[in-house]
Amino acid sequence: MSDLEYVLQQLINALSIGSLYALVAVGLSIIFSLLRLTNFAHGDMMMVGAFATLFAQLAGLGFLPAVGVGILVSALAGVIIERVAYRPVRGAPDVTMLLTSVALTYILENLGILLFSSSPRNFPLPDWMNHLYSFADGRITFNNINLLTLGVTLLALLFLNWFVRRTQVGLGMRAAAEDLTAAHLVGLDVNRVIVVAFVLASAFAGVAGVLWAAQAGVVEPQMGFTPLLKAFVAAIIGGFGSIPGAIVGGFVLGALEVLIQSLPGDWGLSPYRDALVFALLIAFLLFRPGGILGVRQEVKL
Template identity: 70%
Template sequence: MNPGLYIAQQVINAISLGSLYALVAIGLSMVFGILRMTNFAHGDMMMVGAFGTLLLGFAGLPFWLAALGGIAIGALAGVIVERVAYRPVRGAPDVSLLLTSLAVTYILENLGILIFSSSPRNFPLPDWMNVALQFYDGQLTFTQINVVTVVATAVSLGFLGWFVTRTNAGIGMRAAAEDLQAAQLVGLDVDRLIVVAFAIASAFAGLAGVLWAAQSGIVEPHMGFTPLLKAFVAAIIGGFGSIAGALIGGFVLGALEIFIVAFLPSAVSPYRDAIVFALLIAFLLFRPNGLLNRSQEIKL
């Protein structure tokens, strides 16, 4: 096997996985940036987005329309959770917000079990998405899902970049993330900016949920848990609270996970997650502000 092609293949895999981590981590960081709160229910918006897509698909919508609808449902769910659960406890000690988000996680996941049962369901895809593209006699292989993942992530990131630098709301959001009190003092409508942050963060999680389900082929109520943990690691690697940091952290983590399995002896592969979480501890100890050195003070 051509080593160059092997490396290229792993890089493709890393970008595809990193895209998902980045999508989830960005939302986690955005909300943390403004509210200084780790939103554990963030991963569940993946589940909401994927189930939403599934239901709209059953209702007869074509896949891409069902996926857009699922993402919109995810965004809406995030906004509702903020309004109903988080806003009333804003201003309470930080631990209240944290516990509230854990409670929301339990409620959403159990709601998912109640409606869809806890057994995984198939996530039907249009046939063209499962087509594998092969190059160099199959030495370089990826599916259309990988292509869709990378393109959808790139478009979303482009939108986000435009939003936070070119729109007044985006500038306001960055201002609020830096100094919430000063933001109120220059007249920014912080309540509205928080809603916007939740809407975008949850839409990103919803998109990640659809892509995750498309890659794994299944949907289940706890599907958001592992990606949430990974996104948390990614956000800390990049510098918690920084959008650019979460983006970089997501891709670094994706690459790390793929490369551990691809380039290290196979005896090491089972320890992939252990290595990742050891890295998390190392970052928290030695570089708590992340690669970009931009982290806000972390309160758990």
């Protein structure tokens, strides 16, 4: 019996971490699909969302309204970076856009350090968030943060699916992602489509930032770095530029990490978790660049 309980516990862990990766990876993929831009500053939108939530709470707002503020602020930050940093280099070679995004990450993280100092700050949570559920004499435990992470991610992904499939703006996004030139040609307002993409992606990152901070208990200016790298791996494993790919990749990566960590200790592999993950990334890039879902990597003219 204890084997089954162990597996269940690990499954909960995998779903919880995997859904966070999926949430961040989806945003990376949306933006990549439109602009062929790997938006490294995406991780910093997590930081912005978490800090905004923190300060809204310190200003006296309740937890949930503060989270609302955090999501709005991160969405706004996404609009600003698009307008200020990415729009001027749109249409430039991919490398220019990539370097812009790396530079932007450094600027945002150092701005964060300047404003908030680099030391982690306590992220206040209402007691109900930490409420623990315990089964099978404590061999299976999870708390409301785990439940919320999974539930919120599922809701966000359902919303996204509805948005891109059923709304007219979503149709424009899919069209522009497929052929930006043809989208211009049929009179689509491509600027608006791109702004909407940044709003969605950054709001998702804000949500992920709050959930990440809730799990860690602290916020810090460089908190977005690790989840960004992991989400990047997830997006590539699943198939970069595809929303379903990002979701699949996120959960696969979460499961894999938990699996590596739960391997028997005498195998001695768990300390190398991240090394193994990045080795997998390289393997995918070499042998299956389209990812699990086999996304076409077409060269745009």
